[in-house]
Amino acid sequence: MKRVHFDSKGPVKWHYFFWQPWGCGGCLWRSILFMVLLAIFLFLLSQFRQCTDDSVDATLPDRPVSEVIPPINDEDIIDEGGRQVVANRLNVLFDSETGQAEYEQWCNRFHELYPGDEYRILFYDPNTKLMSIEVPAERRVEIMEALPGQIPDIPFMVFDESVMETGETPNDPVFRNAGHAYYFDMMKIPDAWNITMGSNDVTVAVVDSYFDLENVEFASTEIVEPYSVANGNSDVSLPSDYNAQRPNPVYAHGSMVAGMALGATGNGRSSAGVAPRCRFMPVSLGHRFGCLAMLQGILYAINKRAQVINISAGLAFTEEVAGWPVEQQIAAAGTELLAQENVWHYVYDMAQRNYVTLVWAAGNEDVFTALDASKRGDNIIKVSSVDATMHKADFSNFGNFADRQIYESTVSAPGVQVPGIVPGTEGYMLVDGTSFSSPIVAGTVGLMKSVDPTLNTEEIISILKNTGLPVTGSTTIGPIVQTGPAVEAVYNTVSDFAAVKNSITRGSGDRYKFCMLGYLDIADSTALPPIVTVELEPTSANRGRLLYSSNRENLTPVDAAYTAAANGNDIVLTVSAAAGDGEMSFGAARITLSADDAGKALVSGVDADWFHHGTPFFIKANS
Secondary structure, eight states, X not given: OOOOEEETTEEESSOSOTTSOSSHHHHHHHHHHHHHHHHHHHHHHHHHHHHXXXXXXXXXXXXXXXSSOOOOOGGGEEEETTEEEEEEEEEEEEOTTOOHHHHHHHHHHHHHHSOSTTOEEEEEETTTTEEEEEOOGGGHHHHHHHHHHHSTTSOEEEEEEEEEEOOOEEOOOOTTOTTTTHHHHHTTHHHHHTTOSOOTTSEEEEEESOOOTTSGGGTTSOBOOOEETTTXXXXXXXXXXXXXXXXXXXXXXXXXXXXXXXXXXXXXXXXOOSSTTSEEEEEEOOSSXXXXXXXXXXXXXXXXXXXXXXXXXXXXXXXXXXXXXXXXXXXXXXXXXXXXXXXXXXXXXXXXXXXXXXXXXXXXXXXXXXXXGGGOSSSSEEEEEEOTTSBBOTTOOBOEEGGGTEEOOOEEEEOSSEEEEOTTSSOEEEEESHHHHHHHHHHHHHHHHHHOTTOOHHHHHHHHHHHOBOOBTOSSSOOBOOHHHHHHHHHTTBOBHHHHHHHHHHTOOOOEEESOOEEOOOSOTTSOOOEEEEEEEEEETTEEEEEEXXXXXXXXXXXXXXXXXXXXXXXXXXXXXXOOSTTOOBOOEEEEEEEOTTSBEEEEEEEOTTOOOOSOEEEEEOO
């Protein structure tokens, strides 16, 4: 029977919704129709959501970003507070422990906070933990101040992209000048060479413009891990438009600096480097770069195990800043660029923990050195310039005011009319600038670390100051480095072999330190490897222990027992295996101790599968 429904107006056919019963067959078919329509609706909804998700995914962190730092466009540079910054760009430095998951979380949050196309992640490097982001120029300062509070659960720092420059002031070429080498005698560099001309276990990185690695001055130099920040590869060569007959000073700058630190000595050509037998790590920044590129170069060098890093570049200041009274300059250094200062201090602390010494050119504007945030602090070496008469160079930045306990110029070195190699030739030109004082000091530090690589920057600074000479007529820059006396001071800390032998055979309980650094192999190639130092402690006659310690707080020191036996004039230690936590485990070893020509104690040989360090190296009493 057909059912008829009524409303207030009488019988109707479609008063009830279609899924309500109109008989058994009608109920079934309408139920089936409803389920089909519902399935179609859900399918269309899922497709709509997928389209929406795809548009979001385009900004998520798995979208490729540049593997190299994007170039700086001249039209994006503005003057701000007497310095140049990129108006539409910010830099980010993550904590060294940041992993991929935290990076992706940070990117997601950034895109949620700033979803427009004008906000972009331009660059990220998981090794150095550096990032570059593009933002609207008018919001740069606001975003820089707000971001740390907006993403508080991931440790990072955000700072401006300041424009840097090499800062040299070269004169006209003067080839084959007999008086070019005055600073070698002034600094007593040949005296240092009587002890060492450098060790190929010590790597000096030069972070600069470009490098002529085919130059005769580097023919016998061991070159390791070359890297171009601008290109993201190992090509550090000069641009194709470089003309050796009319050398572009910026293009030539890196080769000149590297030659002063590491160039060949005694080859009868060009000039001479201070540490010619140290290894050379060339890191190219190109000819136009900002502080992000400089940080990338420095962190790359640290990650690749450089022990000394020279940076002959920095912020350039306008004539207006140079004209400020010194009091105003000092005040500005205490209140401006604080975000950048925090970033640099983080990097310097990392370098200190990893036995890396950074040597900076102080700058050439005759201003207070610490106006540049990269040159603030006590755990880097800031080098000012003197001339051949040991007076402060007119152009050199300064930083010392003893009456106010301000010391921002660590040391000084000759930087007036010093010879720099000309790339593409076998000649040199005389140049001026703290850019060229700095590599002379970096080479000196390379020689010091060739004797004892376990020296930290604080110890090196103390030695350089104590052995240095006062600047004539000025107290505003640090003492003039004396390379010979500084290296001699380090060598004098090495123990006499007779004393070490006596301690071992009698079991005196004295403790000695091996002057070497060991790098542990780890699986994560993006992480800094732990560094191990080794101490020798005789505990009884011909018996004792080796103590392996790491620069990582989470790795517990490990002891290994040894027995000693004479082998002619040498002593051989038979060392047991030492099992520790994780990476801190060491196999058995046979270590030979000998005397050098001056009777100093050294390790002349190590027979062990796990040992990858070169020999010989010295031994010193652990104070």
